[in-house]
Amino acid sequence: MIFIYNDYGGTHTTSLAAAFHLKKLPHNQPLTKEQILNVDYFNKLKTSDMGKIIFHGVDEDGHSVYTVGRGNSKIFVPGLKNLFELLQKDSHSAERIVFSNTSPTVPIAMTFGGLFSRRLGIDFIGVPLLVRGAKQASAHIEYLVEHTKERARLSDEPVLVLENTKELLYA
Template sequence: MIYIYNDFGGTHTTALAAAYHLKKLPSDRKLTKEEILNANYFNKLTSSDMGKLIFHGIDEDGNSVYTIGRRSSKLVVPALKNLSLLLQDKYNGHEKIVFSNTSPTVPFAMTIGGFLSRGLKIDFIGVSLLVLGAKQCCNDIIRLVENTKQKGKSNNETVIVLENHEFK
């Protein structure tokens, strides 16, 4: 199975979701500032990284975990879904792919922090807001990851798109 976490920038909630999925972050307590800032790719991607699938690792069940920043395009995930179905059909592939949208977990502090840090390069305010936002949403991200894994294991479709509106 392939898991692909996606959101606007691909560098905050997606990075945390991938880290939780791969058990690189503790899920039994709030994260520290250092744990948040040291998560792979957290607040490190730039606009040139948008649309790129970024590999984060292999989970305990042998599944690949990726992230992608899709910007404001509503077409990226449907296009990837259609491409995945086409390739599975043409090459008789059976690898299940799960796209999971982390956007519903993003708190206001993270939205503003991401804009200040990544957009305006004002890190001294932006990073503080990103850390605050990450601490606010970490429980929602943990639940989203568990829901994503459960839906991936229980659904018979070969390509699954999870919008995750229930996490708003």
């Protein structure tokens, strides 16, 4: 199985989700600034990296974990879903793919932090906001990852797309 966490930029909540999925971050504990800033690709990608599917590792069950920034495109994930379904059919592959949208976990501090840091290059304002946002969102991101894994276990769809919602995370 392949897991692909996606959101607008692909560098903040997706990187944290991949790190939680791969057990690179502690379970059910507040994150420190150092833990957040040391997550692979956290706040390191540029706008030009959008659309690149980035490998983060293999989980304890042998599943590959990736992230991607999709920008504000509403057709990116459906297009990839269609492409993967075609490839699976043509190659007779049984490899399942799960797309999980991390956007509902993004707090306002992270939105502005990303704007200041990634878009405007003003790290002294952006990075503290990103850390604050990551701390606010970490429990929701961790829950989203567990929800993603559970839905993947229960589904037999060859390509599963989880849009996820704030209602799921904040219920």
